[in-house]
Structure formats: C-alpha cells, structure tokens
Amino acid sequence: MTEEGSPRALAMIEFVGTFASLTGSAPETLADLSDGVTLFEALSEIAPVYFDPTTIARHLGDNWALKSSNLRKLIRNLEDYYHEGLFKDADFGAIQNSLTAIAKESDTEAIANLVELLAAAAVTCADKGTYVQRILAMSPDNQVEMKSILEQSLGKLSDYNDDDDEGDENELVFDGTGDDEEEEVVLQDTPGSIFGGHHVNDGMEEDLAEAQRQVSTLKSQLQSQNQDNEKAQGKLRAVVEDLQDRLVKRQDDLIQLEEDLRTTTTEMEDAKAKLADLQVTNAQLADDLDVAQAKAQQLHRAEATVMAYKKRLEGMGAMNQQMTDLEDQSANYLRQIMELETQVKKVNSLQKQVTALEEQIATQEKQKQDMVSSAATAAAEITELKASLMAAARAKKQYEEEIVELRAQNEVAGTAAAGPDTPVASLAATSTAAADKEKMTRLSIENESLQKQVAQLEKEAAANKVKLAAAATTTTVVASTAASSSESDQVAALKKELETKQKEIAKISSDKDKLETYTKRTLAKFQEKYLVALQECKAKLKEKQDKIESLESRSASERTAQKREERLLSSTIYELGLAIMQNRLKER
Numbered sequence: 001m002t003e004e005g006s007p008r009a010l011a012m013i014e015f016v017g018t019f020a021s022l023t024g025s026a027p028e029t030l031a032d033l034s035d036g037v038t039l040f041e042a043l044s045e046i047a048p049v050y051f052d053p054t055t056i057a058r059h060l061g062d063n064w065a066l067k068s069s070n071l072r073k074l075i076r077n078l079e080d081y082y083h084e085g086l087f088k089d090a091d092f093g094a095i096q097n098s099l100t101a102i103a104k105e106s107d108t109e110a111i112a113n114l115v116e117l118l119a120a121a122a123v124t125c126a127d128k129g130t131y132v133q134r135i136l137a138m139s140p141d142n143q144v145e146m147k148s149i150l151e152q153s154l155g156k157l158s159d160y161n162d163d164d165d166e167g168d169e170n171e172l173v174f175d176g177t178g179d180d181e182e183e184e185v186v187l188q189d190t191p192g193s194i195f196g197g198h199h200v201n202d203g204m205e206e207d208l209a210e211a212q213r214q215v216s217t218l219k220s221q222l223q224s225q226n227q228d229n230e231k232a233q234g235k236l237r238a239v240v241e242d243l244q245d246r247l248v249k250r251q252d253d254l255i256q257l258e259e260d261l262r263t264t265t266t267e268m269e270d271a272k273a274k275l276a277d278l279q280v281t282n283a284q285l286a287d288d289l290d291v292a293q294a295k296a297q298q299l300h301r302a303e304a305t306v307m308a309y310k311k312r313l314e315g316m317g318a319m320n321q322q323m324t325d326l327e328d329q330s331a332n333y334l335r336q337i338m339e340l341e342t343q344v345k346k347v348n349s350l351q352k353q354v355t356a357l358e359e360q361i362a363t364q365e366k367q368k369q370d371m372v373s374s375a376a377t378a379a380a381e382i383t384e385l386k387a388s389l390m391a392a393a394r395a396k397k398q399y400e401e402e403i404v405e406l407r408a409q410n411e412v413a414g415t416a417a418a419g420p421d422t423p424v425a426s427l428a429a430t431s432t433a434a435a436d437k438e439k440m441t442r443l444s445i446e447n448e449s450l451q452k453q454v455a456q457l458e459k460e461a462a463a464n465k466v467k468l469a470a471a472a473t474t475t476t477v478v479a480s481t482a483a484s485s486s487e488s489d490q491v492a493a494l495k496k497e498l499e500t501k502q503k504e505i506a507k508i509s510s511d512k513d514k515l516e517t518y519t520k521r522t523l524a525k526f527q528e529k530y531l532v533a534l535q536e537c538k539a540k541l542k543e544k545q546d547k548i549e550s551l552e553s554r555s556a557s558e559r560t561a562q563k564r565e566e567r568l569l570s571s572t573i574y575e576l577g578l579a580i581m582q583n584r585l586k587e588r
Helices: 009-019 037-046 064-086 092-097 099-105 108-125 128-136 140-155 179-189 204-313 317-418 423-587
Strands: none
Touching: 009 037, 009 108, 009 140, 009 317, 037 064, 037 108, 064 092, 064 099, 064 108, 092 099, 092 108, 099 108, 108 128, 108 140, 140 423, 204 423, 317 423
C-alpha cells in the first residue's frame, strides 16, 4: 500500500517534480496528481507527439467529472504510446477501472500505479539517459525507493504483439490459406483440364509463379494496410467509447437534472420568499465569518510568534542570568566607586586644610622672624638709650657742679662789691655780673634742653619698656613656635596620609577604567550577538508574514474562481433544464 507521507510516496513526488515541462508548482502530495494535469505535462516532455497539454482541462477544483475525463484521455494516450512507441503492454484495463476512485477519492494506490507507468515510460524511452540522471540526482533514500518502484513497474510490463487482435469479426482477412487452396484442389481434380499435371507446359508454370508472387506482394500490402486500419479502428473505438461514456454520463446527468428540476420547481416558490431574509442573514454571517477568520488568523500568528519568542527566551535564560550577575558586579563596583569619590572629595577638603595650615605656619614663621629682628633692634636701641641716659646723667651732674661753682663765684663777687667803692672795681664788677648773667641764661637754656632730653629719654625708656614687653611676648610666641613643631609633625603625617590616599585614588581610577572597558566590551559582544539573532528572527517573521499573505491572497483568488465556476455551472444547468422543459412542453 502506498500512503501519503510514506517513503515510496515521497520518492514518487520528488521524481514527478523533476520534469521541466511542469507549468505550475511541483506537487507536494499524491493527491495533487488526481486531476491528471501534472502527469499529462510530465508525459508531454517524454512523448510530445502523443501528449498535448493544451487539450486537457485545468483548474478543476472538486469537479470529479472533469478530472475523470482528463484521466481517461491520459490512459488512452498512454496506452497508444506504450503500444506504438515502446511496443510494450500493461494492465490498462485495471487502471481504467480505478479512474473513478482517483477522481472522486484521490486513491493513492491507483495514483501510484499511474506514476509507475510514467517512470517505466521515462526509463524505456529514447531519451532515457536524461531521466536516469535526474533519478540519480535525487536524495539517497528516494533513489533507493525509485529503484524498487522501477523494478516493480518494469516487471508488470510485457511485449506488445499486433497479432493478438487478429480474428476480430469486424476486420477483413486476406490470408491465402482459404479459397486459393480450394481453387488449387479444384484445378487439380478437374478431369480433362489443361492444367493437369502431365499437360502443363513451362510457359504457363512461369505465369502461374509470377501471378503467385504478385498475389503474395498484394497480400503483404493488404496486411500492412490491415494493420494501419486496425490501429485507426482501435483509435476510433477508443474515441467512440469515450464519447459513449460521455454521452451516458450526460444522459444520466440530464435525467438527474430533470428530477432535480421537478423538485426544485416545487421548492422555488417557497425558497424565493425566504431568499431575501437568507441573503441578509448570509451577508451578516459572511461579514461575521470574515471578521472571525481574520481574528483567528491573527491569533494563530500571535500564538506562533509567542511560541517562537518563548523558545528564544528559554534559550536566553542562561545569558540573562550571566547579565544579572554582571549587573550586580557592576553595581558593587559602582558603589565602591561612589565611596571612593566621596573619599576623594574629602581628600580635597583635607588638602585645603593642609594648605591653610601650611600658610598659617609660614605666616607664623615670618612673624617669628620679624619679632626676633624687632627684639634685636629693640635691645640695640635699649643699650643705646642706656648709654645716652648715662651720658645725660653725667652731663647733668657736671652742669650741677658748674652751677654750684658759679653760685660760689657769685657770692664771692658780691662780697667784693660791698668792699671798696671804686669805679674800676664797679666796672669790673658790672662786667663780670653781666657775663655771669649771660652764662646763667645759657645754662638755664641748656638745663631746659637737657630736661627736655631727659623727658624724651624717659618717654623713650617707657617706649622701650613697651617694646621689651612686646619682645617678651615674642619670646612667648617663639616658645609657642616650638610647640608648633608638633603641628608640623602632624602636617607631615597628614601629607603622608594624603600621599597614601592619592595612591588609593590612582588605583581606584585604574580599576574604574578597567571595569568600564570590561563592561563596554561585554555589552558590545552582547549587542553584536543578540541583535543579529533578533534581526534574523524579525526577518524570518517577516518572511512568514509575507508567505501567509501570499497564501491568503491565493486562497481568496481560488475561492472567487470556484464561486465563479459554481455560478456558471448553476446558470448553465438552470438554462439547460429550462430548455429541456420547453422542448418537452413543445413536444406535448
């Protein structure tokens, strides 16, 4: 048994699809060969004289009667080609009986028998090398199946002999075994005949031999003509049988149509009343059906896409887990980077504090140097002031001694003036007195100036005391600078800590750069890999969508063609029935 999907059926379908004379698409199942069109086109490549593909009906749909007509024509021409072109014979009667099953039910076993006859014709024709090469180009499994198919099909063939049809009652017999023998017997048995055995001369025997040779040539010519007539009669018989079958079928169809017309005429009046309502409801139902079909198709497409994406997602589960791990790791790195950035920000503030402390230390050192220099200058001024003060004290003491001496001299001069009153003495006295007075004024002026100097020196001493107090404070500041040495140690420690922080920052920045490059590389790989896969999925989805749309358009066109054919058939049947009824009415 040859069933759909079996290795034998697949090998037959692939073999039929190798013919270049096929006008339509290659068959996908054995049922696609039930209309006889594909087999007729394949045989037209093998024997174009016997198979003309323009003489058969196409686009038959479910019309089994037209399919049966194509198959009968195919078997009739195939039988002629086997007998006349290949001189072979097969069981065409059994195949003729199975044509109805092929046309109505697409019987796979009967279709397989037809394909076997096609394969046998291909490997026994004049151009058999081409078809053998095509079989060798098939898949290995189908080659093995085709080998067994060819062995079976060739085993079913037999040699064709033209003498099998001799003795038909409708044919003429031109053999020389009947009347001529009787004539010879009569001629030999007639007494006194001139053709007797002892009285026949040589000339008459030669004429008789020549006449017999002419008779034999005429017999051979008649025999060849009889063979041609037999072939023509066989073709005419086939045509007559086909016409008779069609006539019987048409008569049966006409009888059936008459019965249908009788029943439909009674139902027509009732159907017309319901037709309007049914048309409205039919239109509504057709619209609802179209909407439902569109929704169903969309649902099927959506389910197919969802299943495809589910499979993709299941395959990408492991990669998603890796991506989540990488995201967690990158989040940890980012957290560490943020903490380090906060520490770096703190380092900047610490650097500012260190610079401020260094500036304070520099200013304090400058103040210290200024105080030391001011203290040295103050000490030098104090020593100078002390020396000047000692000199002033000595000068004061000297002036006081001079004043005492002058006072003593004045007293002596007064006593002398109270003695002798002479003009010379009085003159001398007056001159000495004036000189003394002038000297006293000078001394008083010098004394005032010295007092001013002493007051100034006292002021300067007070100022020096203030400066000494300031110097003392500077000494305390110097002592505090000694304490600031500990601050310098702290600054050095802070500098060391700053250097360590800077090293950590450099290390963190390098880790950050490495992490960024790693994440960029992984993201690039992920994008390159899965974007390509996504684009492929989109392309495949688009191809499927285009294929579905083309199939939908094709089915719609086929549906419209089928509806058009149904309408044409119904209109022709209706017109034919009306014509028959009118003719019968006229006959009555």
